[in-house]
Amino acid sequence: MAIGIGKPNLLLCFDAFGTLFKPKHTVALQYAEIARQCGITNFTDKQVHSSFKRAFEEESKRNPNYGSGTALGATRWWHTVIYETFWPILKRTDQKPPPDLIPKLMHRFASKDGYDAEPGLVSALRTLKHQNYHRRYNEIVIGVITNSDDRVPGILSSFGLNVSPLRYGVPMNEEDAAAAMAKKNYDIDFHCMSYDVGYEKPDRRIFDAAEHMLAQIIAARDGMEPGGTEALAMAQTWRKVYVGDEHIKDVLGASAAGWDPVLFEPGVTSDDAIPTLNFAVGQTLPQQFKEFPTSKVVSIQDLVQSLAGWK
CATH class of the missing domain: 3.40.50.1000 (HAD superfamily/HAD-like)
Structure with missing residues (x-):
């Protein structure tokens, strides 16, 4: 050299x-879009935004740096954030978690599909x-x-x-x-x-x-x-x-x-x-x-x- x-x-x-x-759109808007595609109903984009923000902050405190410091790993870390984002909505409306929700969101934000x-x-x-x-x-x-x-x-x-x-x-x-x-x-x-x-x-x-x-x-x-x-x-x-x-x-x-x-x-x-x-x-x-x-x-x-x- x-x-x-x-x-x-x-x-x-x-x-x-x-x-x-x-992001192509805000993270909350994209979460809401995928959730509706998976069949979740009776929620607003604003509710998803608030729930996502709370889930992200709480998981960041429990397992900092996307779970690297606690050996959780990024994949499980994001699985938890997604689940905690939608659990209040699913619980309130008595809906079951769609099996394709987490895989679709993980795929969306791992490539140009989400950005x-x-x-x-x-x-x-x-x-x-x-x-x-x-x-x-x-x-x-x-x-x-x-x-x-x-x-x-x-x-x-x-x-x-x-x-x-x-x-x-x-x-x-x-x-x-x-x-x-x-x-x-x-x-x-x-x-x-x-x-x-x-x-x-x-x-x-x-x-x-x-x-x-x-x-x-x-x-x-x-x-x-x-x-x-x-x-x-x-x-x-x-x-x-x-x-x-x-x-x-x-x-x-x-x-x-x-x-x-x-x-x-x-x-x-x-x-x-x-x-x-x-x-x-x-x-x-x-x-x-x-x-x-x-x-x-x-x-x-x-x-x-x-x-x-x-x-």
Whole structure:
């Protein structure tokens, strides 16, 4: 992995939910839609919304981080949330739980059936990642850092992205290592999900996990010892940019971890407190973020154009 003189290596990571994709409709509306398809009657969307919110909050207290901390597991965790969402309605109306309710909802929210990708997501990431922009970067690695369970890679794959199997906490097998060394053309190189890491944003340890994943990729590609100090030292020299839609979890969390934060605000063009990301011709990443420690973008395409120096 040769390092070009004067050119940074870029680790670009994204939040998932609310940044790379969003629900097609609110979760409650989609729950209500599937429930009616399964034969549940005599309830309102507002009742489902209230019941879902209560079930989600209570299960989060009983089994934090989607059940990873109590060995419950994400699948059983969501089964409980769905059951507890509809149990008050079923009990009040004396209806039995439809056997296909939970499977249908689990399927809906494990793929693009339940979500819309941010417009231009696939083409924008593919353009930035695979055209390389040698005038600005020696190399680009793209990752996901998100407070989520383990369904995120499958959701992103369902949009047509070429997603690497590398996940924090999941050992890199020989096949994965070989793919990394061969520089397989992944659109997303790794995932750090709170479910696997054990910590949620804004905790800096989830950002540290992403740096660990970068070091793994460097080690695999360059034939270094996995987890060795040489790869970790090289990872520390990379410029690290994080993009997310929440100020506390994403912007403040990334900044505290030593990353350059970019706030994702679709459709918001006027905000005197946070300038729009816009690299001047010849301006480097350190120069941009020294002048504006936090910047924002209004679309994924806008981010790519700014990082590529098209503006």
